[in-house]
Amino acid sequence: MVRVRFAPSPTGFVHVGSLRTALYNYLFARHHGGVNILRIEDTDRTRLVEGAVDGLYRTMRWAGVTFDEGPIEGGKYGPYVQSERTDLYRKYSDELVTSGNAYPCFCTSERLDLVRKSQQATGTPPMYDRLCRNLTTTEVSARIAAGEPHVIRLRVPIGETVHFHDLVRGNIEFDSRTIDDQVLLKSDGFPTYHLANIVDDHLMEITHVIRGEEWVSSTPKHILLYQAFGWEPPKFAHLPLLLNADRSKLSKRQGDVAVEDYKDKGYLPEALINFLALLGWNPSAFQEIFTIEELIRDFDLERVNKAGAIFNREKLDWVNAEYIRKMTPEYLALLVRPILETRGYFATDDYLVSVVRLMQERARTLPDFVDFASYFYVAPTEYDEKYKAKHWNDAAKENLRELLPLFQAVESWSHDSLEGIVRVFAESKSLSAGKLIHPIRLAVTGRGMGPGLFELLTLIGKQESLLRIEHCVANLA
Ligand code: GLU
Numbered sequence: 001m002v003r004v005r006f007a008p009s010p011t012g013f014v015h016v017g018s019l020r021t022a023l024y025n026y027l028f029a030r031h032h033g034g035v036n037i038l039r040i041e042d043t044d045r046t047r048l049v050e051g052a053v054d055g056l057y058r059t060m061r062w063a064g065v066t067f068d069e070g071p072i073e074g075g076k077y078g079p080y081v082q083s084e085r086t087d088l089y090r091k092y093s094d095e096l097v098t099s100g101n102a103y104p105c106f107c108t109s110e111r112l113d114l115v116r117k118s119q120q121a122t123g124t125p126p127m128y129d130r131l132c133r134n135l136t137t138t139e140v141s142a143r144i145a146a147g148e149p150h151v152i153r154l155r156v157p158i159g160e161t162v163h164f165h166d167l168v169r170g171n172i173e174f175d176s177r178t179i180d181d182q183v184l185l186k187s188d189g190f191p192t193y194h195l196a197n198i199v200d201d202h203l204m205e206i207t208h209v210i211r212g213e214e215w216v217s218s219t220p221k222h223i224l225l226y227q228a229f230g231w232e233p234p235k236f237a238h239l240p241l242l243l244n245a246d247r248s249k250l251s252k253r254q255g256d257v258a259v260e261d262y263k264d265k266g267y268l269p270e271a272l273i274n275f276l277a278l279l280g281w282n283p284s285a286f287q288e289i290f291t292i293e294e295l296i297r298d299f300d301l302e303r304v305n306k307a308g309a310i311f312n313r314e315k316l317d318w319v320n321a322e323y324i325r326k327m328t329p330e331y332l333a334l335l336v337r338p339i340l341e342t343r344g345y346f347a348t349d350d351y352l353v354s355v356v357r358l359m360q361e362r363a364r365t366l367p368d369f370v371d372f373a374s375y376f377y378v379a380p381t382e383y384d385e386k387y388k389a390k391h392w393n394d395a396a397k398e399n400l401r402e403l404l405p406l407f408q409a410v411e412s413w414s415h416d417s418l419e420g421i422v423r424v425f426a427e428s429k430s431l432s433a434g435k436l437i438h439p440i441r442l443a444v445t446g447r448g449m450g451p452g453l454f455e456l457l458t459l460i461g462k463q464e465s466l467l468r469i470e471h472c473v474a475n476l477a
Pocket of ligand 1: 007041193211
């Protein structure tokens with residue numbers, strides 16, 4: 001039975017890269033009919049952020065990533081929050097000390113600082129110099145009995161090659177000389193990430209560890225821990241980094257990295273998920289849009305790439321626009337409604353659905369239905385300068401002045417009758433219809449782009465459309 005876990009440290013917000021990791025775990029579990037677990041890795045008490053777990057659940061629910069076991073879901077391998085499991089880690093750490101695979105270290109942080117500084121000065125990689133590694137048992141017992149603060153360190157074997165097979169990257173080897181005698185248990189009795197992570201992966205019977213590339217260098221330490229305990233390690237798959245367009249690591253400085261940012265900007269969860277699924281995994285050269293069912297059906301780790309994946313905003317916009325086109329106007333209107341209200345606009349449900357229907361082909365994100373379409377809710381107060389320079393002049397105003405009574409007189413304010421009036425009028429004046437259509441669009445919407453003019457006039461209605469045209473003929477220079 002496949003059992004995978006997403007193991008975030010709750011440090012505030014969910015990075016899009018974390019959502020991708022959570023998603024791949026979810027898809028892998030669902031594909032294999034396995035179990036998807038959420039485990040909160042909160043042993044670093046200095047990095048804790050109040051409310052982060054709630055925020056995490058909110059984001060995962062929004063994205064549609066669900067768990068079978070976890071702090072809220074429960075399960076027989078719990079608790080699923082590491083700070084509630086500290087006794088366990090202490091017990092396993094003791095076990096390693098007894099078997100000689102770990103040792104207490106009494107070095108003070110001042111001493112460790114000095115060691116680090118002298119290593120920096122000589123250009124050697126910063127590592128613990130192993131001063132406490134060979135203390136005698138009598139000395140260790142005496143110092144512990146005297147209450148001297150200490151940590152527990154892993155006794156990394158000397159002169160060994162540590163290797164593991166990565167499902168994405170193939171065989172990976174590390175020379176044990178490059179591996180630090182890692183701290184497993186801190187002086188406050190809290191475990192470090194390494195100890196807690198592997199104890200839990202073992203006890204929770206995790207079969208596959210699917211996580212970001214930044215954890216590759218931790219894996220040899222984990223392998224050594226598995227060996228020290230005599231446990232079978234799980235399979236590992238390290239996912240490629242997410243990169244900015246310039247191939248630097250995706251970072252806050254270059255744009256949005258929190259899932260919340262994308263939610264707030266009006267991206268649909270289905271679209272973000274579709275987009276993230278393809279960042280590092282190539283199921284097909286021919287298909288870009290996948291339903292979640294298709295993602296689950298097709299997902300495999302074999303087609304996950306090693307190379308970093310570029311987080312391309314234009315592609316995300318394109319995927320989002322594809323989803324917007326596919327959804328029903330009624331559903332989209334529900335999602336647009338809160339944005340409309342934040343902007344202080346009003347529309348009835350029917351009216352909003354009609355606006356959505358007209359804008360659906362053009363919108364890339366949900367706020368586009370409001371911000372690029374504000375004229376559906378209020379009369380424009382600004383007019384596109386370029387468009388105006390091109391289409392608004394005395395002749396245009398004169399034409400509209402003459403056209404107004406014909407619009408006024410129309411009985412059914414519909415697409416066809418309005419179009420008929422404009423065409424006949426244009427012909428009678430030997431004008432192209434554009435000479436009327438552009439100025440009308442400017443007067444009614446203030447913009448040079450948007451849905452078909454006669455459709456939008458029909459929706460905005462006779463009274464309001466005429467008011468806007470009259471206003472511009474009289475006032476817009
Ligand atoms: N707690 C680690 C993190 O914040 C988990 C890494 C892993 O999956 O082992 O990403």
